[in-house]
């Protein structure tokens with residue numbers, strides 16, 4: 073099939089404009105939709121010898137020179153050298169055979185001081201290698217460096233984080249001008265719609281993504297987002313029948329929203345709708361007058377008419393504080409934030425305590441340890457922030473609220489116990505959040521310890537130790553005997569360096585609440601982890617729906633501090649109310665803080681009435697249609713491993729052009745609260761096979777509006793998911809027993825037979841369905857015709873009372889029969 077200009081442009085990795093220009097240079101007039109024949113192809117081949125693939129490394133190199141190189145230098149200068157001797161004698165890694173593994177080669181230089189290998193390779197290779205390795209283990213150890221293509225492909229951490237942090241937020245640019253000093257808090261904020269736009273565009277996974285219409289699917293292949301300069305280059309590229317723009321009446325530039333109806337679009341262009349539809353058709357797109365097209369599609373068409381397009385800023389949300397965009401040069405390295413996860417009793421708390429005791433800076437300052445939700449340790453002159461609440465529950469609860477604070481997850485696995493259900497859950501939680509994992513194999517002091525076995529088990533979950541050629545750092549430790557703690561901390565720092573964790577400290581602060589409470593003496597107290605900027609005493613802050621002025625700040629040693637920089641946890645006083653964990657703190661002016669907080673409160677109140685919309689099988693098709701869903705995350709719980717695997721496999725085999733099924737977590741056992749949290753955080757549906765949710769899970773599911781589906785037949789589960797994807801899911805009903813009555817006397821009248829009954833349990837209602845049970849056997853299934861107490865017709869009779877029951881179209885009632893009343897209710901999340 074003949075390819076069009078925008079398609080071949082994509083193949084070459086250049087813009088359609090470039091292709092048009094090159095053709096123009098050869099006296100071939102072309103437009104975005106012009107077909108490319110062999111002679112044109114030859115010209116283009118000549119001009120764009122370097123296909124897209126070849127371009128990327130060059131781009132990366134450019135990016136890495138600024139950032140990645142620094143890491144290496146840093147490693148060389150600060151880490152590798154001084155530790156060389158110390159490390160050689162230290163760890164299990166000393167005698168590792170060379171595996172020729174990229175990740176290993178990278179990770180080792182920093183830790184083993186084997187820096188010469190590293191120094192030969194540029195930062196670029198360093199990153200590329202990691203990227204390759206990541207393929208083995210998606211989501212693991214992805215460096216978070218911005219501008220790194222490999223990392224984006226693998227685990228998409230940066231994007232996820234952007235999404236978490238910036239999704240749907242208004243943005244301001246805060247950059248070059250603000251580098252000096254952190255005093256003038258609002259000085260660097262500048263309203264800049266273009267930046268808003270960029271911010272949104274740079275976030276391909278962002279929540280703001282416009283709906284993917286059929287049109288965009290076809291046309292955004294030749295995406296040419298910014299057509300601003302087309303005019304300069306000759307503007308109108310009309311090939312294939314379009315009329316040249318008549319300058320007099322037609323606009324030369326227009327602003328477009330994220331999506332626009334064809335009719336409105338034509339109006340903006342000052343063209344007949346037919347003309348626009350014709351252009352769309354030429355692009356292979358059938359569109360009707362009332363069809364919505366997205367920005368990309370519209371800009372391509374506008375370009376065809378020689379009209380320059382800019383995108384309208386999205387409407388401002390009065391409950392959002394404008395997001396500040398930090399210029400790359402303002403970013404400074406910040407400490408990593410670490411969460412400890414793992415199975416019950418594997419030693420999470422012990423490890424947190426051991427690290428705290430050996431490394432906490434309290435002895436330096438003489439403070440008394442306070443619990444503020446996180447603490448910092450200093451190792452080799454660098455800081456690490458540990459979240460003080462072990463376990464993935466806190467981690468996931470935070471994520472469910474849209475805040476991601478963790479940079480690195482330390483997965484604690486007891487060397488004697490091995491991988492257990494919550495170990496697997498933790499792995500899935502971390503993977504689903506795109507957070508890299510370091511494994512701490514704990515309790516190696518125990519005689520029954522078998523670290524190799526743990527390593528073996530972990531391979532099944534995609535965590536392959538560096539020793540075995542994988543890219544997961546695994547450190548044997550003993551929290552009790554304080555063995556391996558240095559090694560663990562050092563590895564955390566290495567991973568942090570590779571991940572290039574940075575933030576701009578010189579701007580108004582932004583942070584996340586990790587804990588909050590109402591203190592009798594001090595009022596609302598919130599522990600906040602600062603993520604960007606610096607928080608000062610005296611700052612006016614808005615935190616979720618609360619606001620106030622920072623009256624005082626304490627660190628984890630209970631000491632008063634005046635300011636807190638990125639990755640620092642502090643307890644703050646001065647809010648008007650108690651925020652919730654996961655609420656975002658922003659520094660702003662008092663007027664904004666007050667009015668936005670009020671709006672947020674209003675929104676909270678009204679959204680309490682409308683439970684937030686999560687994916688449910690019932691409305692799955694709707695969401696697919698509206699372009700809100702491209703991936704269907706599922707959590708699968710079953711009674712035995714075999715059925716979990718069979719079900720997972722079969723679900724993954726469901727083929728659909730519109731949605732991809734992603735299994736976020738699959739495990740054996742009852743559906744737990746933690747499954748609900750994960751489902752809530754990842755917007756997943758839970759599929760239970762021969763298992764039920766426990767009481768806490770049921771409650772949580774109800775609260776979070778998580779859809780749980782229980783099945784006893786695998787085939788039914790597959791059918792339902794398949795049908796939901798295709799939009800054919802029928803509503804399901806489930807039987808609810810509402811009461812039982814015993815027939816104690818049969819009264820025969822000429823018209824009816826009345827069962828004089830006694831309600832033993834629940835209640836009997838006059839519109840209930842009933843089953844007549846005799847000696848344990850159901851002899852009739854039907855409906856109640858009449859329900860009476862004495863002579864009165866009643867709606868219901870409660871347990872402990874007598875009543876007369878007549879059945880519709882059924883007369884064979886005998887003394888001693890049991891009447892079971894039930895109703896069919898639409899299946900809601902259980």
Ligand SMILES: Nc1nc2c(ncn2[C@@H]2O[C@H](COP(=O)(O)OP(=O)(O)OP(=O)(O)O)[C@@H](O)[C@H]2O)c(=O)[nH]1
Nearest residue numbers: 415416417418419420421422514515518550551552
């Ligand atoms: N021998 C040995 N025992 C340990 C070690 N670390 C922890 N333990 C013991 O393992 C048990 C569980 O330790 P915790 O630190 O409470 O484990 P946890 O993972 O925080 O447990 P939960 O908070 O219940 O999830 C305790 O009895 C600890 O004393 C270790 O390195 N060696």
